[in-house]
Amino acid sequence: MNRRYTLEVRQQMAWPWQALILTVSLILGLLISGAILVWAGVPAGELLNEFVFLTLFDAQSLKAVLFQASPLIMVGLAGCLAFRAKFWNLGLEGQMIFGAIGATAITMWEIGSPAMRLPLMIIAAMVCGLLWSVAPVLLRLKLQVNEIVSTLMLNYIAINFLLHLMYGAWKDPKDAFPYSPKYESFELLPDLANGLSLSIPIAIGTALLVLWFVGISRGGLYLRFVDKSPQVARAVGVPVARTILLAVLFSGALAGLAGLMVAAGQEGRLTHSFYVGYGFSGILIAFLARNNPIAATCAALLIATLFVAGRSLQVFYQIPFAMVQLIQAVLVICVASSDFFIRHRIRRVQVGD
DSSP: EEEEEEEEEEOOOHHHHOOOHHHHHHHHHHHHHHHHHHHHHOHHHHHHHHIIIIISSSSHHHHHHHHHHHHHHHHHHHHHHHHTTTTOOOOOHHHHHHHHHHHHHHHTTSSSOOOHHHHHHHHHHHHHHHTTHHHHHHHHHHHHHHHHHHHHHHHHHHHHHHHHTTTTTTOOOSSSSSBOOOOOOGSSSBBBBOOOOOOHHHHHHHHHHHHHHHHHHHHHHHHHHHHHHHHHHHHOOOHHHHHHHHHHHHHHHHHHHHHHHHHIIIIOOOBBBOOOOOOHHHHHHHHHTTHHHHHHHHHHHHHHHHHHHHHHHHHHHHOOOHHHHHHHHHHHHHHHHHHHHHHHEEEEEOOOO
């Protein structure tokens, strides 16, 4: 009897085994990333110190991680919602940009009283992010236009419109730099106890809201049907188009809110490059989390830790920020590879001579 190996598609894998495979792939990605950093000049003995002890066990660094994690959680949740609906929303950066533009318009035109200014900015950011996601989802639903192309192209339109404002009508008259006038103190996301920003509880509350939506609500049940098979969902009476539309609009609103968090929580004004890196990070977070809101929150904390530790490496070891982005890419490749082992198995069979 001869033996040979065949590749088979798995019908189902228990979630503990899936978690184990994902964990191993993530550890492998971190080990490869560590090797890259050592090759770039970071002493091997300092990696654990830089990424764990000096980042997570130092009070100021931990606050910086939480501060950085807030908008990352929002874009990660935005990616999770859209991807669950089988809508590959690569326009998170464009939706962030228009969310921040909408919030800044409230400040520039001084709409509302000082007490109402920040709530109006939050509403404007979500509405503008939502509106920027309308065109690609309607193009997909009505004309079957590939959303990967449409969302990416809309990113470029949003970026150039932002540059038009920053170098034109909204440019700060006091400086020659491409950013808007500073927000007033009542237009900024305030700090809470111990210097923690309001953006942190907003992000956590939003994660719980998304968890309720995908786990308990009727819309979440429809979304699970669409995620498994849109054709079967349509056959059993699920309103597929309406479910996709709702998920994508919700996704755009969350991305717009992330834009506000960066502009009003970190920058203190609208700048020409506040959005850089967040779109890719949102896709990475959703991918690492396999579209699970709680896992997306944890993944956002991991990416925020990489960001904060990466800045420290830039200062002390002259490591370029592109190296941090390379680490993110390595993690994506490793997690993507793990999906192959979750969905397939190698089986040994015996065949006659």
